[in-house]
Amino acid sequence: MDDTKEEVPNTIVTKLSADVMVDILSRFPVKTILSFRCVCKTCLRLISDKDFANPHLSRSPPGILIKVLPEGGISSIFHLFQIHEETGKTFKVERMEFVPETNLPATANIELMNSCNGLLCLSGGEFRNVIHVCNPILCEHIEIHVDDHKTCLYGNYFALGCSATGNQYKVLWTFYQNDRHRYPKAEIYTIKTGHWRSVGNGFSIGRLDFNTSLHGCIHWARYETSLECICSFDFESEQFKRLQAPPICDGNLDGFIRLGVLKDCLSVTVRKWDAPYEIHVWVMNEYGVQESWSKQILFKPDYHHFISYEPLILLRRGKILILLDGELVVCYNIEKITSWGRIIKCENMEDTHAIAYNPSFVSLHHIAAGEEQVLRTNTGLTEIPMSLTRGSEDPAEKGD
Numbered sequence: 276m277d278d279t280k281e282e283v284p285n286t287i288v289t290k291l292s293a294d295v296m297v298d299i300l301s302r303f304p305v306k307t308i309l310s311f312r313c314v315c316k317t318c319l320r321l322i323s324d325k326d327f328a329n330p331h332l333s334r335s336p337p338g339i340l341i342k343v344l345p346e347g348g349i350s351s352i353f354h355l356f357q358i359h360e361e362t363g364k365t366f367k368v369e370r371m372e373f374v375p376e377t378n379l380p381a382t383a384n385i386e387l388m389n390s391c392n393g394l395l396c397l398s399g400g401e402f403r404n405v406i407h408v409c410n411p412i413l414c415e416h417i418e419i420h421v422d423d424h425k426t427c428l429y430g431n432y433f434a435l436g437c438s439a440t441g442n443q444y445k446v447l448w449t450f451y452q453n454d455r456h457r458y459p460k461a462e463i464y465t466i467k468t469g470h471w472r473s474v475g476n477g478f479s480i481g482r483l484d485f486n487t488s489l490h491g492c493i494h495w496a497r498y499e500t501s502l503e504c505i506c507s508f509d510f511e512s513e514q515f516k517r518l519q520a521p522p523i524c525d526g527n528l529d530g531f532i533r534l535g536v537l538k539d540c541l542s543v544t545v546r547k548w549d550a551p552y553e554i555h556v557w558v559m560n561e562y563g564v565q566e567s568w569s570k571q572i573l574f575k576p577d578y579h580h581f582i583s584y585e586p587l588i589l590l591r592r593g594k595i596l597i598l599l600d601g602e603l604v605v606c607y608n609i610e611k612i613t614s615w616g617r618i619i620k621c622e623n624m625e626d627t628h629a630i631a632y633n634p635s636f637v638s639l640h641h642i643a644a645g646e647e648q649v650l651r652t653n654t655g656l657t658e659i660p661m662s663l664t665r666g667s668e669d670p671a672e673k674g675d
Contacts (some may be wrong), residue, residue, distance in 0.1 A: 292325075301331040304359075305412060305634045310563050325641040329441075330391060333633045336360070337588050339485075339596070339604065339619065340395075340632035341438055342387040348490055351375070351385055353411070355632060356619050368619070371634075378411035380418075380650070387628050389483050389493070393635025396435035397447065402427055406433055407448055408466065408639065415639045417646050419446060419464055422471070428457065432480040436510035438492030443467075445510050447493075448481050450558065463513055467645035477515045480508040484534045485587055485598065486631030489541055490562055494518070496532050496543070505534065505543070521557040521568035536631075537589045544586055554584050574607055587631070598629055 291299075301307060308331070310317040320663045321327060338357040339421060353373040374379045382399035385407070389396050397407040397416075409416035427453040436446050446464040448471070461477035464470070480495050487494040492507045503520040523545050533544040540561040556572035572586070572595070585598040593609040604619035639649045 289450075293321060297324075297327055297330060301327065301334055305357075306369075308636070309412075322636060323638070325638065328641075329394075329634055332633060332637065335393070335633040335635060338386075338632045338634065339587060339598075340390065340630050341619070342628045344353050351387075353379065353387070354619075355634070356532070358590070358596070366547070366590060366594075373411040379409060379416055380407045380416050382407065385468065387630060388432075389488070390630055390632045391435045391437050393486060393633055393637050394435060394444070394639075396433055398431075398433055404430055406464075407452065408435060408444070408446070409642070410637060410639060412602055412633070412634050413636065413638055414651055415638055416650050417466070417643050417648070418650070419466075421448070426474060429453065430479050432482075434480065434483060434508075436488065436493055436508070437491065438511040439509075440511065443510075445513075447480075447510070448608075449477055451479065457573055459557050461508075466643050469645065469647070474513050477508070480506075485536050485537045485585055485629055488631075489539070490518075494534050494541060496520075496534055498532055505541070517560075518563065519565035521570075522557070523555070523557065524659070531583060533583075533585045535586055537586065537595075542586065544584070546584070556586055563634045572609055588630075601629060 286493045287297050290327060294673070296317070303311070312322050313319075317484060330589055331541075332555050336357050336359050338355050341354045342351050343354060354375065355371040357369045357371070358366055359369060367405045373379050375385075379385070380397065380399065382397075382405070384399070386403070387395065388398055391657075393410060393412065395407075395409045395411065397409055399405045401408060402422045405535065406419040406421070407416050408419065431450045432447070434447045435444065436447065447465070448462045448464070449459050450461075451459050458476045459479040462471045463474050464472075478495075478497070483493060483495055491511050494505055494507045497503045497506050504520055507518060508514070509516060509517045514609065518541075521543055523543070531544075531546045535542045535544065537556070541562060543557045545555050545557070547553070547555070554572075557568050558571045559568050561567035568575040574597075581596075583600050585601075587596045587598050587604065589600045590606075595607050595609060596604055597607050598604050602620065639646075643649055
């Protein structure tokens with residue numbers, strides 16, 4: 276029997292219009308779509324078309340991508356946990372695994388920076404002088420090099436973003452020219468152009484939290500003795516901006532602050548010195564309007580021995596997924612003020628880092644035309660990478 280992909284005449288597939296087929300296919304889970312690409316030329320053609328990526332991305336369930344470095348290991352592995360909300364009160368967690376030379380560039384000690392529309396921004400190279408923009412689902416990546424004479428600058432941080440119009444993907448680079456320089460510099464790399472250019476002075480990015488991308492901007496907190504302001508960078512206008520922080524008891528914060536995006540609103544999570552077991556979540560209901568900040572969530576974790584509590588994803592029916600100390604994800608019921616069950620746990624790891632990630636079919640062949648080369652980590656355009664076939668629903672990871 277011939278296993279090759281063939282067009283099957285006079286089937287429901289051939290009778291449906293391309294628009295209807297795209298609408299149907301975009302509703303399936305990622306692994307199912309990858310399977311369709313392997314067995315049907317019609318599906319392969321539709322899924323590989325650039326017009327498929329947006330409808331699929333708009334329906335792609337939220338995911339938690341965790342980079343782990345096993346004890347004694349030199350190669351990072353990325354674990355993706357995609358959250359599928361079902362009818363009623365349940366949700367399930369679907370797991371995938373991304374590994375070097377299969378889904379990721381074959382670079383040791385790679386650093387996970389952030390994600391944008393299913394693309395990852397990774398920092399690698401001996402001196403952190405190579406940026407990889409990667410789609411692990413399609414096993415594609417490009418390399419962006421930093422000038423050698425700038426690799427020893429201080430406070431390097433890279434972040435990927437997309438202009439609000441969705442037409443241009445860019446990498447932002449902030450750094451200090453020397454350890455005594457007061458004002459950080461910034462450069463931008465527009466994918467397709469092949470070069471960096473200066474955007475003047477900016478705000479240094481100390482770190483990006485789990486999910487801080489909203490309205491074509493990335494956000495991070497500026498904190499010394501209190502939460503001074505929220506910094507942002509707009510990938511459309513290529514400008515740094517400041518947003519006013521919520522009215523959070525200045526001087527009474529214990530240093531724990533996390534930014535996030537909950538239901539398409541910017542959020543700030545804080546904890547006070549005089550109430551260390553109460554976590555307050557403020558939400559900016561109208562973006563950019565300082566008066567729209569409101570304290571919407573107050574939870575009292577059962578896990579008092581953990582240091583950090585970071586809200587990740589707000590689910591239906593008053594449930595929220597929380598990351599504890601970067602190693603354990605639990606589900607907390609806001610209405611009942613209770614938490615239950617581990618959803619994700621990373622064990623025997625030297626280092627972990629979690630970011631928001633929505634798998635997508637945004638192809639670098641479409642958005643990076645003009646770059647020197649779009650590299651493949653394997654032949655994954657028409658085959659399911661072996662790491663993806665390991666994904667399964669763990670009964671222990673099902674919420675009720």
